[in-house]
Amino acid sequence: MASPRCQWTWNPVAQNDLFARAFHTCTAIRDKLYIYGGVKSGEPKEPPLGDMVLLDPEQELAQAVSVESGFRRSHHDGALLGDRWLCVAGGWDGTRRVSSVFSYDSVEGEWALWAEGPTNNPPVGLSSHTCTKISDYELRVIGREGGSRTQRRYASVYSLRVNPSTRTYWYKEEVSRTASRSGHSATLLPTDTKQGKKGGYSLYVFGGRDSAAIDIAGEWSKEKIHVSATPCPRLTEQLARLVATEGAARSAPKSLRHQSCAVIGPFLVVYGGETLTKSRDAVCNDLYIYDTRTSPRCWSHFPGSERQHKRVGHRICLLNDRLYLVGGFGADGKTPCPEICTLDIP
Template identity: 65%
Template sequence: MGDDLLDITQQAREELGTGPVVQTPWRTNSTLLPLQVNGTCLSLRVGVSKMATGSSWSWKPVVRDALFARAYHSCNVVRGKLLLFGGLKSGQPKEAPLGDVVAFDPTLLTAETVAPDGGDQRSHHDTVVLADRWLCVVGGWDGARRVSAVCCLDTERGQWERWAEGPSNDPPVGLSSHTCTKISEYELRVVGREGGLRTQRRFASIYTLRVNPATKTYWYKEEESRTASRSGHSAMLLCNAGGYQLVVFGGRDSSECEVAGRWGKGKIHVESIHAPMLTEQLSRLVSSEHGSQQAPKGLRHQSCTVVGPFAVVFGGETLTRGRDTVCNDLYIYDTRRSPPSWFHFPCADRGQKRVGHRTCLWNDKLYLVGGFGPDGKTPCPEICVLETPQ
């Protein structure tokens, strides 16, 4: 059995074109995948017959590990590794969030805990990476309340840092199921939240969050503009002829998209990820379908990743049904023409339903990480790669 698992892992490495890499100094422990959990082997199953989610696309599993089994977590790329932070292990309402950081090496297909629980437990939070070093955690649910505080993991030292509020800080009451988008190394844009304030049920506040890694300080400033009330939505920083705009959608029983910020081209200092092969594959995928001007209606807690001129949206839960709410549909937002178009690719495989998951782009591949499955409460321990027509 052990030899079979090693063969499967090696097969995934060969298909992904990966090999050995230089180890980073903040590694603490490393395990060849897949692993055993409670004496039960979590075998990796590779094959379109079992994992296909659509006639022209599929999520193909590459690793399976109990460390990845979580939902409402965050996932970011830092120095070539996917870092998962926080989240929930089950759908139990009283369960405390996780506070550990797990790294997935897409080259070696290994999992490791790079930072144990440092006391800052979070779910329904958001994260950005500063200077390819600090994993900056913004807001979230700590098990007792919604918070707006900022804490950071210094990945070079493997230590958590609790940053201080600046003198002009004007924070939200609390944040969860919000979005936090990086505008530069010193400026972030925060939109929406779950909330009980009366105005928050009608409107979603927009905040500019300033951060300074040198002084380890942060401060919020509420913007005059607002969007419709949203939580569990997505935010897409998209380039257009005049510069950039932050487009938000989902998180409410509506298909409306709204702009939560505009910037000139010289104001955005975010390095775009080059993904020519995946961009070409997405272009071929949408060329076979007819697009729509309408965004998905009533979708929340979906994943969304910008890939070149496209945004790839997957899963989530729908507000338009009372039962069987977890989804497994793929949507592609094509911005190459004005107005942009949405393309819908449904799926017949119930096993690939996901909510509270993440997608992450690295090395021309889109990874699907964690989330609850079809029942909305069982975490998925797999990491998969999106496959589209070659």
């Protein structure tokens, strides 16, 4: 039987210098991919980007829909609200870490800076954090907080209340905290009922530190959360076949940061990043799959064999039953990749 490393690959579907960036966001909105911000190089003095780029996979069309937003950001995060507004929180503006919020209206093509609410209690600043949508009015922010020279031994957890109609926001620091993390991932998954809890969803946080441990940074009942499962039957079936491969390694991602993840049916897919255990050749091209169907839940590890697909500071994004790999620095950790690829599991 063929080795697991030979049973998946990335196939290029588009190439354009507009896509060559890292530490950006990529959001699926109405059958298109919207790519915002990031950096063009690893040079710290180079300012981040402030443009919005669109890819229409069906039309094979790439275009800059907004050349300059007035907001330059990298190492930021955001969430889609109301299937219309891309809400961006925090990031590096070229001078400092910020916690401010603004949005892009994908219908009107307009940018707007949001106002702080009267009870706003913001972080000092945020970068390499995560911003997870709980509902159209609440986001959960976790991760690297502080000024340029300030780091904490733990990661603060914030509820970010948002109101797209009035363009206002306010942070509230939660009592709970996680281990100190930077460049981690956070994703909502159904709560593990084997832990004695009924239904609902939990926010799983992993990566961004020298550990394979997972933190739980919040739990919600089904009534309190807006989770819209994106239909992806073809990709789900392919992933199920891949994790059933004979000889697949059952190991979790460890000492990994600046990876990217996406939920595909009952699977969490994680790709790329850089390992904290190497000083050279640290950029990875490994695929990890977390299977929530099993008890206990388990990881499967599929090492990558194609050096040209090593990525860090990239994004993977689900759209129309295809998983896209967008941007990021390549194997040298400093050259941005202009290709967009889709995951292929024969």
